[in-house]
Amino acid sequence: MSLPHVWINTLKDHVGAEVEVRGWRNHLRSSGKLHFLEVRDGTGVVQSVFFKGGLSPEIFERAGGVPQEASVAVRGTVSQNPKQPGVFELQAKEIDVIGVPVGEYPISPKEHGVEFLMDNRHLWLRSSRQNAILKVRATIVRAVRDFFDGRDFTLVDAPIFTPNACEGTSTLFSTDYHGDKAYLTQSGQLYMEAAAAAVGKAYCFGPTFRAEKSKTRRHLAEFWMVEPEVAFMDLEGDMKLAEDFLSFIVARVLESRKEEMKILERDTTKLEKVVGPFPRITYHEAIEILQQNGHPEAKVGDDFGGDEETVISNKFDRPVIVHRYPMDLKAFYFKRDPNDPSLALNMDVLAPEGYGEIIGGGQREDDLAKLEAAIDVHKLPREAFGWYLDLRRYGSFPHAGFGLGIERTVAWTCGLHHVRETIPFARMLNRLSP
RNA sequence: UCCGGAGUAGCUCAAUGGCAGAGCAAUCGGCUGUUAACCGAUGGGUUGCAGGUUCGAGCCCUGCCUCCGGAGCCA
Secondary structure: OOOEEHHHHHHHHHHOEEEEEEEEEEEEEEEOEEEEEEEEOOOOEEEEEEHHHOOOOOHHHHHHHHHHHHEEEEEEEEEEEEOOOOOEEEEEEEEEEOOOOOOOOOOOOOOHHHHHHHHHHHHHOHHHHHHHHHHHHHHHHHHHHHHHHHHOEEEEEOOOEEEEOOOOOOOOOEEEEOOEEEEOOOHHHHHHHHHHHHHHHEEEEEEEEEEOOOOOOOOOOOOEEEEEEEEEOOHHHHHHHHHHHHHHHHHHHHHOHHHHHHOOOHHHHHHOOOOOOOOEHHHHHHHHHHHHHHOOOOOOOOOHHHHHHHHHHOOOOOOOEOOEEEHOOOOOEEEOOOOEEEOOOOOEEEEOOOOOOEEEEEEEEEHHHHHHHHHHHHOOOHHHHHHHHHHHHHHOOOOOEEEHHHHHHHHHHHHOEEEOHHHOOOOEOOOOOO
């Protein structure tokens, strides 16, 4: 019997029809003359019902013996679940076992430890929570592209191999490049500055790499970053762009991933508040907040750790923009505030609920002499930045941009404890496999 | 790299220095509407590795390994 193959999330359109569902065995419950066999196909889960009285003994026995995670094809009639309105099931007539597991499936339906799950990440991805996270991530990636493409930005891909560091080599992975040393990129920003002069509004989106030996819930060795860079935009414009961007992403997730938010048990009322304008405070105001909220030792010149970021972000119900940090804390390429040259025209966006910095950016130094001086102050090799300095030699222009970390954004929107669940196959200190 | 915690059955965890156990998973049986189904039975162990103390070590001591949490740095 040949029947149309339908995906489980479309079963509601086939009530009363005979169809074939293909997928993997989730749970199997039996009660003598009935088998309830759950099939999962990536779009959803459906319960197929095998009633002994209406089937040949061979088919009934086969259905009752399907091991966990065997792949199957079940044919039957789509019907309303008698106990759960709005839920559909399959009154099964036939079942084929397509792929028989060679042994016991490692992930049983009870709780597991982190190490075990990460070792079995390739199988863990099949679970409903991980499925939901993958879908939210894909939606966020799509929202990122739609946001910039819809605002006339041009996607300009930055290289992965880079010849030298833009912020020191200690955090870079090095590799052999035909006898020379090359590094895996930790940012496409410098290339986006070149691109901004070519296309006006540029962005890149790809993996970046950090060799820092960080072991926290916010760090990965390989993560995805989107970096817009806009010609003739100042810090104010940069903050507005970041604000519109984050609001757009969150709104997209809320409108198109309701079901996944439910599976993840995410309190979406907190996300619904993420609309502009975001509060904007200066670095100095942030220090004052810390001093008044359990960190009396905080002083100008300190950078913020995870705890401090949480204290600051908890004062607000939406992302907060902290701008104008001391220049000493920031990378060489930031432009100094003309009103106080000790400050950088930079900004960080801290996500609510303790998710920390998800955006960092600002206005770039566009004066050749000042940029050269900054490179010297940071003890960086000036000759390595020849092409970058050319951007200031030939029609220098004010410009600004930022970088957004996709994994931290996914962790925040999904309400996850750790970024390792936000990327399909995490690369961390002590984790290169699977 | 530093500080703290943990390694016992396939998984999650118990076990006063004195017989190494439970739940889940697996296997077998029972049950006509189950929802991480339920009920009964069976099999399952180099207690992370190496050494030491002791009549006796999963437990105490030393070293090492691995993982988890945090710090620094960052998105």
